[in-house]
Amino acid sequence: xxxxxxxxxxxxxxxxxxxxxxxxxxxxxxxxxxxxxxxxxxxxxxxxxxxxxxxxxxxxxxxxxxxxxxxxxxxxxxxxxxxxxxxxxxxxxxxxxxxxxxxxxxxxxxxxxxxxxxxxxxxxxxxxxxxxxxxxxxxxxxxxxxxxxxxxxxxxxxxxxxxxxxxxxxxxxxxxxxxxxxxxxxxxxxxxxxxxxxxxxxxxxxxxxxxxxxxxxxxxxxxxxxxxxxxxxxxxxxxxxxxxxxxxxxxxxxxxxxxxxxxxxxxxxxxxxxxxxxxxxx
Numbered sequence: 001x002x003x004x005x006x007x008x009x010x011x012x013x014x015x016x017x018x019x020x021x022x023x024x025x026x027x028x029x030x031x032x033x034x035x036x037x038x039x040x041x042x043x044x045x046x047x048x049x050x051x052x053x054x055x056x057x058x059x060x061x062x063x064x065x066x067x068x069x070x071x072x073x074x075x076x077x078x079x080x081x082x083x084x085x086x087x088x089x090x091x092x093x094x095x096x097x098x099x100x101x102x103x104x105x106x107x108x109x110x111x112x113x114x115x116x117x118x119x120x121x122x123x124x125x126x127x128x129x130x131x132x133x134x135x136x137x138x139x140x141x142x143x144x145x146x147x148x149x150x151x152x153x154x155x156x157x158x159x160x161x162x163x164x165x166x167x168x169x170x171x172x173x174x175x176x177x178x179x180x181x182x183x184x185x186x187x188x189x190x191x192x193x194x195x196x197x198x199x200x201x202x203x204x205x206x207x208x209x210x211x212x213x214x215x216x217x218x219x220x221x222x223x224x225x226x227x228x229x230x231x232x233x234x235x236x237x238x239x240x241x242x243x244x245x246x247x248x249x250x251x252x253x254x255x256x257x258x259x260x261x262x263x264x265x266x267x268x269x270x271x272x273x274x275x276x277x278x279x280x281x282x
Contacts (some may be wrong), residue, residue, distance in 0.1 A: 005271040008281060012234035013050075018057035025057045028078045035088045039105045039228040043079060043090075043098035046239060049243050052232050054078075054100060072280050083198075084186050089206075091177040095246060105228065107205070110213035111181040112222040119203040119210060120144055135160070135172035140181055140201070148200040150188035157281065173199075180209075222247065222255035235268060235277030 013191050014020050018034060025031050034057055035041060044052040055075050089106045093099035101109060114126055123140055126132035138158050160169050176182040185205055186198035203210055229244060242252055256276055259265040266282035268275045
């Protein structure tokens with residue numbers, strides 16, 4: 001963390017990111033509590049994005065040496081055993097990277113997706129409008145028709161096993177996860193590495209989610225998630241918040257204005273820039 005001109009902010013994030021030795025996560029119960037406490041976190045730390053991660057809350061504020069170093073093994077195991085237990089929502093969400101979301105917060109994310117109506121037919125409108133790509137449409141339709149499938153089986157059934165299909169297939173999987181159409185629900189011992197995710201349609205895995213999200217407006221969802229992010233960050237610059245959520249600038253600004261009007265955040269000028277902060281840090 002580089003906020004050297006604001007020691008209170010660094011101290012705040014050390015607490016909420018669980019970077020201090022006495023706050024480190026040691027058990028899967030600790031991990032579940034951490035996700036509930038923060039609302040949503042990354043699985044791995046993301047370069048140049050200031051936010052909490054499960055990995056850093058176990059290993060501390062240091063680079064990830066390897067996906068399979070000592071800490072990687074622990075967090076990887078927790079993540080894998082959680083997939084079919086609905087402890088949290090896991091998928092490539094924020095920035096298209098692995099994200100853990102408290103089940104209480106998922107409806108707010110879902111409310112910002114393009115899932116407005118019937119999940120088993122409205123995707124066709126997205127496809128017709130050019131929002132949903134061909135590969136994503138094929139993957140989603142296959143899961144709708146056949147239920148949960150692992151990635152090796154999906155690729156085989158869609159004739160997407162060649163190297164030329166790698167990038168389009170991975171992009172489609174990320175798009176479908178970010179739009180809350182599919183999520184990993186298990187691990188299959190298939191493929192060259194004997195490891196592949198099993199995917200299912202989100203609305204079937206969490207059948208109440210579309211209805212819960214329908215009660216939440218997009219403005220309310222953005223303000224809620226932004227406030228939850230500030231509760232983790234303490235304060236953040238506009239570029240930091242944009243890197244995290246990647247919302248259009250006018251939508252981010254409107255959400256910040258809404259929080260300011262509700263006295264949920266204040267503006268603070270520091271040497272390192274203009275911050276939007278929780279009132280207690282202002």
